Amino acid sequence: MTQILGIDVGATGIKGALVDIEQGELISDRVKYKTPKPATPDAMMEVMKKLVEDFEWQEKVIGIGFPAIIKDGHTESASNIHKSWKGYNLIKEARKRFSDKTFLINDADAAGISEMRYGLGRKYLDKVAILLTLGTGIGSAIFNEGELLPNTELGHLKFKSSVAEKYASNSAREGKDLSWKEWAKELNEVLNHINFLFSPDVFILGGGISKKFDNYEEHLDLKEKVFPAESRNNAGIIGAALHAYMKSQ
Numbered sequence: 001m002t003q004i005l006g007i008d009v010g011a012t013g014i015k016g017a018l019v020d021i022e023q024g025e026l027i028s029d030r031v032k033y034k035t036p037k038p039a040t041p042d043a044m045m046e047v048m049k050k051l052v053e054d055f056e057w058q059e060k061v062i063g064i065g066f067p068a069i070i071k072d073g074h075t076e077s078a079s080n081i082h083k084s085w086k087g088y089n090l091i092k093e094a095r096k097r098f099s100d101k102t103f104l105i106n107d108a109d110a111a112g113i114s115e116m117r118y119g120l121g122r123k124y125l126d127k128v129a130i131l132l133t134l135g136t137g138i139g140s141a142i143f144n145e146g147e148l149l150p151n152t153e154l155g156h157l158k159f160k161s162s163v164a165e166k167y168a169s170n171s172a173r174e175g176k177d178l179s180w181k182e183w184a185k186e187l188n189e190v191l192n193h194i195n196f197l198f199s200p201d202v203f204i205l206g207g208g209i210s211k212k213f214d215n216y217e218e219h220l221d222l223k224e225k226v227f228p229a230e231s232r233n234n235a236g237i238i239g240a241a242l243h244a245y246m247k248s249q
Contacts, residue, residue: 002020003027004018004061004244005061005241006018006110008236009064009066014033024238033051038082040084057099066104066106069151070105073091074088074089074090075088079156091104101248103248108131109141110240112142112143114231114242116146119204125146129143129200129203131203134168135171135208135209138155138164139207159189159193204227207233210229
């Protein structure tokens with residue numbers, strides 16, 4: 001069994017677990033810490049370091065999914081974290097502090113490759129599939145015939161008077177105290193907008209709110225092509241580990 005530590009970094013929580021790459025399953029308890037406020041690089045790196053130490057995983061293969069555009073190991077955006085992350089050389093710092101076998105990927109892309117390898121996406125390897133993670137913001141991963149187009153960030157699409165994630169993310173639902181029906185109306189408009197732009201064969205909804213799909217499914221127009229992620233909120237951890245495995249071979 002190949003075991004890799006997957007770390008899923010979010011704007012509200014940082015969580016990790018050991019992953020069995022062959023099965024695409026967690027083989028340890030999931031450990032989660034709150035994302036520090038302010039979410040500066042030094043503060044968040046300390047939380048990630050604690051996770052690595054919790055699993056005694058120093059100098060072993062580690063995969064990190066991070067909520068930013070990732071280019072050459074740098075974080076090139078910082079929409080829901082501290083602005084000082086923009087341009088930060090995360091891969092250099094992670095390899096210095098944790099392991100020189102650390103690998104980095106956008107968090108939604110991590111969730112996407114997990115679903116395409118182990119989950120619902122296996123049915124759509126010859127199609128166009130879009131995964132959306134509905135959390136503090138909205139992350140996205142687009143696949144054409146199983147190939148990932150990285151760093152798409154569809155949550156930042158211009159929408160109404162702002163961007164899509166300000167209306168249809170889970171934090172928007174909670175912050176505005178929306179009923180499931182009210183929030184689903186916003187999500188439905190966003191899904192229809194993305195559907196118009198990309199005409200995918202399937203939408204896969206990830207993030208913690210995917211566990212509550214039954215609460216809002218009936219309010220979505222595109223019922224025939226919208227489904228919850230099979231690995232629910234663990235997809236980011238599993239995908240981060242899978243990406244690290246593929247890069248380390």
